[in-house]
Amino acid sequence: MKMSVKKLATAVGASVxxxxxxxxxxxxRIGIAGPMTGPVAQYGDMQFSGARMAIExxxxxxxxxxxxxxxVEVDDVCDPKQAVTVANRLVNQGVQYVVGHLCSSSTQPASxxxxxxxxxxxxxxxxxxxxxxxxxELVFRTIGLDSMQGPVAGEYIVSQNPNKVAVIxxxxxxxxxxxxxxxxxxxNAGVEVAMFEGITAGDKDFSSLVTKIKQANVxxxxxxxxxPELGLILRQARQADVNAKFMGPEGVxxxxxxxxxxxxxxxxxxxxxxxxxxxxxxxxxxxxxxxxGEDPSGPFVLTSYTAVQLVADGIEQxxxxxxxxxxxxxxxxxxxxxIGTVQYNQAGDMESFEFVVYEWHSDGSKxxxx
Amino acid sequence: xxxxxxxxxQLINGLTIGSTYALIAIxxxxxxxxxxxxxxxxxxxxxIGAYTALIAITGLATLGIAWLPLVLIVALICAMIVxxxxxxxxxxxxxxxxxxxxxxxPLISAIGMSIFLQNxxxxxxxxxxxxxxxxxxxxxxxxxxxxxxxxISYMQITIFITTLVCMTILSLFISRSRIxxxxxxVSQDLGMANLLGIDTNRIISATFVIGAALAAVAGxxxxxxxxxxxPLFGFIAGLKAFTxxxxxxxxxxxxxxxxxxxLGVAESMTSGYLSGEYKxxxxxxxxxxxxxxxxxxxxxxxxxxxx
Numbered sequence: 001m002k003m004s005v006k007k008l009a010t011a012v013g014a015s016v017x018x019x020x021x022x023x024x025x026x027x028x029r030i031g032i033a034g035p036m037t038g039p040v041a042q043y044g045d046m047q048f049s050g051a052r053m054a055i056e057x058x059x060x061x062x063x064x065x066x067x068x069x070x071x072v073e074v075d076d077v078c079d080p081k082q083a084v085t086v087a088n089r090l091v092n093q094g095v096q097y098v099v100g101h102l103c104s105s106s107t108q109p110a111s112x113x114x115x116x117x118x119x120x121x122x123x124x125x126x127x128x129x130x131x132x133x134x135x136x137e138l139v140f141r142t143i144g145l146d147s148m149q150g151p152v153a154g155e156y157i158v159s160q161n162p163n164k165v166a167v168i169x170x171x172x173x174x175x176x177x178x179x180x181x182x183x184x185x186x187x188n189a190g191v192e193v194a195m196f197e198g199i200t201a202g203d204k205d206f207s208s209l210v211t212k213i214k215q216a217n218v219x220x221x222x223x224x225x226x227x228p229e230l231g232l233i234l235r236q237a238r239q240a241d242v243n244a245k246f247m248g249p250e251g252v253x254x255x256x257x258x259x260x261x262x263x264x265x266x267x268x269x270x271x272x273x274x275x276x277x278x279x280x281x282x283x284x285x286x287x288x289x290x291x292x293g294e295d296p297s298g299p300f301v302l303t304s305y306t307a308v309q310l311v312a313d314g315i316e317q318x319x320x321x322x323x324x325x326x327x328x329x330x331x332x333x334x335x336x337x338x339i340g341t342v343q344y345n346q347a348g349d350m351e352s353f354e355f356v357v358y359e360w361h362s363d364g365s366k367x368x369x370x
Numbered sequence: 371x372x373x374x375x376x377x378x379x380q381l382i383n384g385l386t387i388g389s390t391y392a393l394i395a396i397x398x399x400x401x402x403x404x405x406x407x408x409x410x411x412x413x414x415x416x417x418i419g420a421y422t423a424l425i426a427i428t429g430l431a432t433l434g435i436a437w438l439p440l441v442l443i444v445a446l447i448c449a450m451i452v453x454x455x456x457x458x459x460x461x462x463x464x465x466x467x468x469x470x471x472x473x474x475x476p477l478i479s480a481i482g483m484s485i486f487l488q489n490x491x492x493x494x495x496x497x498x499x500x501x502x503x504x505x506x507x508x509x510x511x512x513x514x515x516x517x518x519x520x521x522i523s524y525m526q527i528t529i530f531i532t533t534l535v536c537m538t539i540l541s542l543f544i545s546r547s548r549i550x551x552x553x554x555x556v557s558q559d560l561g562m563a564n565l566l567g568i569d570t571n572r573i574i575s576a577t578f579v580i581g582a583a584l585a586a587v588a589g590x591x592x593x594x595x596x597x598x599x600x601p602l603f604g605f606i607a608g609l610k611a612f613t614x615x616x617x618x619x620x621x622x623x624x625x626x627x628x629x630x631x632x633l634g635v636a637e638s639m640t641s642g643y644l645s646g647e648y649k650x651x652x653x654x655x656x657x658x659x660x661x662x663x664x665x666x667x668x669x670x671x672x673x674x675x676x677x
Contacts, residue, residue, distance in 0.1 A: 171647070198647045202606050204596050207383035208641040208649075215376050215518055228499060228600070235597050239509065240521055259501040260598040 027070045028063075028321065030055070030311060031090040032304075033083070033100030033110065034125075036075035043102055047124055048073060049294045050304030051099050054312075057288070064312045065319075076110070078103040087113040095119065096323050099307040102300070104128035111139050120323040122310060124303035129177075132347040138327050140344060142303045142310065142337075144353030146174055149249045149271045150181020152355040153222060156269070156369075157182070157247065158189040162220040166195040166213050166244070168233070170225030175201075178249050179224030194218050201229060210236045219244050226251040230268075231260025238264035245269065250355075255364040266362040269369065274356040276302040282338050306337040375512070375520045380642035381635065386526040388634020389533035393588040394611035395618070395626035396540065397457075397581030403557045403621035404577050405469065410480040411460050413608020414487035415453050415582045419589030420599045421495060423449040424502055431503075438505060442590075449586040456487075457582025458575055466571070484608075491601040499600045502593040525595050532591060536584055537627050544623065549576055557621070617657050619670025628668055632656075 032051045035044035055069045063069060072095055074086040083106035090098060091113065097120045101107040104126040114121045115136045122140040123131065129145045157165060165186055169179035176198065186193050194216045199209060210233065213221060221237075221244045223230045230252045237244070238261075246268050253270035261268075277286050277296045285305070289296040296302060310330060315321055318329035335342045343351040358366040397412040426448035430441050464483045468475045509523035544550040555563040556573045564570045592607070593599050610633065618629025633653055640652040660668060 197645050200606075200646075200650065202602065204592070204603075204607070205383075205387045207387070208380055208638040209646055211376070211379045211383060212642055231499070231598070232596060239523055241511075241519065256499055260499050262501065262504075262597060 027068050028097070028315070029070050029072055029093070029095045030308060031093075031095040031098040031100065031119075032071050032073045033076050033086055033090065033098055033106075034102040035078040036073070038077040038079065040078045040103065043125065043298070043300055044075075044078075046298035046300040047100070047102055047304045049289070050124070050296070050301040050306075051308050053285075053289060053292070053294075054305040054308035058309070058312050064315050065321075069308070069312065076101050076106050078106055080105050080109050083107075083110040084113065086110075091117045091119065096321065097311045097326075098122070099124060099304060099311070101126065104131060107131055111136065114138060118323055120311070120314075120326055122307040124307045125300045132349050136348065138323055140310070140327075140330060140348040142306045142339060142342070142350070143300075144273065144355065145349060147177050147181055148353050149355050150178040150224075151185050152357070153178075153247055153249065153269075153271050154182040154185025154189070156271075156357050157186060157220055157222065158191055160220065160245075162191065162218070162245075164192045164194040164216065164218040165220045165222065166197075166216060166218040167193055167222045167224070168195070168209070169198055169223070170201040170229055171198040172201060172225065174251060175223075175225035175249075177224070179222065182222045182224065199225075199229060199233075201225065203229065204232060206233045206236050207240070209233065210240050210242060213237065213244065214240055214242050221246045223248045223252070225249075227254060227257040228260060231257045231265070234261040234264040234268065247271075247357075253358070253360065253366070257360070258362060258364045263362050265360055268360040270358050270360050270366065271355040272358055272366075273299060274354055276339050279338075285338055302338045306339045306342070309337055310335060310342065372518050375518050376642070379518075379520050380638045382520075382522055382526060383642075384635035384638030385631060386529050386634070387638065388614075388631035389530050390588055390592055390607070390630075391611045391614040391633055392627045392630025393533050393536060393584050393591075394607055395615040395630050396537075396584045396623060398612050398615040399618075399620050399623060399626040400553075400577045400581050402615070404553065405465075405560070405574060407465065407473075407476045408480060408612070409460075409465075409578070409581070410477075410608070411464075411483040411487055412581065412585060413604035413611070414484050414491075415457050415460070415604070416585035416589045416607060417491065417599070417601065417604030418456055418487065419449040419453040419582075419586030420502075420593040420603055421491065421500075421589075422452040422586070423590040423593055424500060424599060427503060427505070441505065446587065446590055449590050450583045453582040453586035453589070454579045457578040457585075460487075461575055461578040466574075488601055488605070495601065499598040502597050502599055504597055505594055525591075529591050529595060532587065533627075536587060537623070540580070540584070541623060543580075549573070553577060613653070613657055616667055617660060619667030622667070622669045622671070625667055625669035632668075 034047040035041050055071050059068050072093055076083040076086050083101055087110040098114055099122055101110050102125045107123045107126040108131055111121055115138050120138045122142060124142050127143055127146050129147050132139055167179050167183045169175040183193050183196050230248050234246060248270055250272055253272050258265050286296050313335050314326040314330045317333050318325040331344050340354055345351055357369045359369050360366050394416055401409045423445040426445040427441060430444060460483055464479045465476055468479050506524050506528055509521045512520040544553060552568050552573050555568055556570050560570055614629035614633045615626050617633060618625030636653045636656055637649050641649045
């Protein structure tokens with residue numbers, strides 16, 4: 001009895017797969033996986049809004065190789081267990097391409113399934129470096145890595161011709177990773193790194209560190225980590241008359257740093273992803289979002305748009321719908337997208353994802369630095 | 371000359387942070403000296419003191435009162451009252467019912483209280499940093515020209531002097547006053563003190579209240595010094611103060627002062643001359659070394675076997 005139920009299930013599954021394959025002949029199905037509910041649903045809204053817009057516009061322009069794109073939306077609640085369930089559902093529906101997932105913790109287990117089942121996945125939001133470090137053939141992203149900001153910051157510091165630089169970090173994966181990248185960029189450019197030192201996250205008193213910075217007579221300080229520690233360092237440095245310029249990554253760029261550092265936050269430099277919706281070449285697209293009453297300024301709207309567009313462009317370039325061929329086309333081609341020119345390396349990361357240097361002000365506002 | 375200025379600056383940094391460790395360490399050492407338990411919620415009492423002082427300062431500012439001495443005194447009194455009542459309540463609720471049981475039980479109760487207070491403040495005040503106004507601003511500067519300048523902020527001086535004054539008052543209180551004498555009696559032999567007519571419950575409560583009041587002083591001072599507070603404000607500070615208390619000899623009040631200063635200077639010298647990464651390694655190695663050669667800490671009295 002048990003056996004026959006299993007057989008029946010297999011038969012039903014197979015016929016569903018066949019039906020799905022039959023449909024796919026007339027249309028290209030793209031799975032869109034992200035949180036529709038749960039604590040980070042507002043980020044999911046951005047993702048779905050961008051992907052839907054891309055599908056509409058590509059279809060209106062005649063589709064891909066004469067076929068229409070169809071979005072298959074699923075909700076993973078940003079929960080790794082749920083992500084596996086919806087990934088399997090997409091597999092059963094005969095989807096060959098997925099735009100998603102949003103949270104790195106969901107993307108990671110789901111991508112195992114897609115890679116095994118021969119489905120191409122592009123995540124528009126997951127920044128954990130690990131996702132693309134497993135040698136997978138079908139995993140891509142349209143967003144930067146946590147580790148990409150370091151070189152950007154390093155090159156900016158080099159361009160300022162400092163005499164000596166101090167690089168400080170909080171000994172955690174994110175902060176130390178970025179700080180190491182900054183230090184290496186500086187050393188390769190021949191800039192003297194006078195200090196490279198870790199602090200303890202959660203500490204309050206940095207007077208010894210600040211004294212050391214003052215003694216080393218550096219004119220630039222880079223800090224890899226988050227705002228609570230940098231805020232205190234800035235404040236204590238100001239009290240001790242340290243005149244060096246300070247710089248930090250995305251993790252320090254929020255208004256809480258003003259609460260902690262007060263006036264001392266004025267002039268802090270921060271690397272952040274650019275506002276893609278403010279680019280001139282995207283104004284047509286921004287107007288299209290406005291017509292629908294949607295807001296394209298969220299960080300993941302245009303990256304999701306780009307992910308769908310890359311699937312379409314990849315199929316066109318490969319001349320076939322086979323995901324492996326499309327992946328090869330993505331790795332070899334260069335694509336013009338709303339988030340800029342996209343080129344992939346072997347891992348599936350973009351060769352460059354733009355980060356922009358902003359100057360932070362003591363009222364919590366920021367202005368781009370040229 | 372340059373090196374000397376640098377050394378003095380690191381020494382001052384160390385003494386400042388060391389005196390704050392000492393102020394918090396008093397709470398640990400007094401409670402241990404009397405009932406032989408470690409009050410892990412003490413770091414949280416200190417954090418609550420800082421929050422209360424901030425609320426008082428903000429309240430006075432909305433009333434338009436800005437005269438500095440008045441603001442400081444009102445904030446200090448508010449913080450001391452709230453922290454002391456909190457210290458008293460914690461003892462009544464979490465420690466008195468389990469006193470005299472197996473040693474582990476009050477310890478777990480204390481850890482639970484610490485987690486409870488931390489999360490309570492998370493809920494009541496939010497988990498983000500709250501800005502603390504810098505009421506005492508400015509600094510003395512030594513050394514001129516291009517070279518390294520030694521700077522001592524008024525706040526550092528205030529912290530150091532306040533700690534010394536508090537310690538002196540406390541030592542006098544313990545050695546001269548009636549309650550102080552009772553405290554010493556209770557710490558020597560709780561059962562015997564009880565038989566001789568000392569209300570030991572009251573004395574134990576008084577110990578918690580005094581420790582909490584000093585923690586409130588530290589909360590106000592350090593809130594102003596660091597410029598912001600958050601619900602995790604007391605966690606690391608409490609841990610370090612506890613270390614200072616053990617280093618100096620837990621149960622001994624001058625020991626807490628000495629332990630705090632040694633720990634603070636060791637930390638600042640390590641990060642000044644070696645690297646900030648080794649700060650905790652060096653201070654805890656120091657702790658282990660001292661305990662190896664003097665198991666009761668620097669000024670701790672060896673435990674006498676009671677027969």
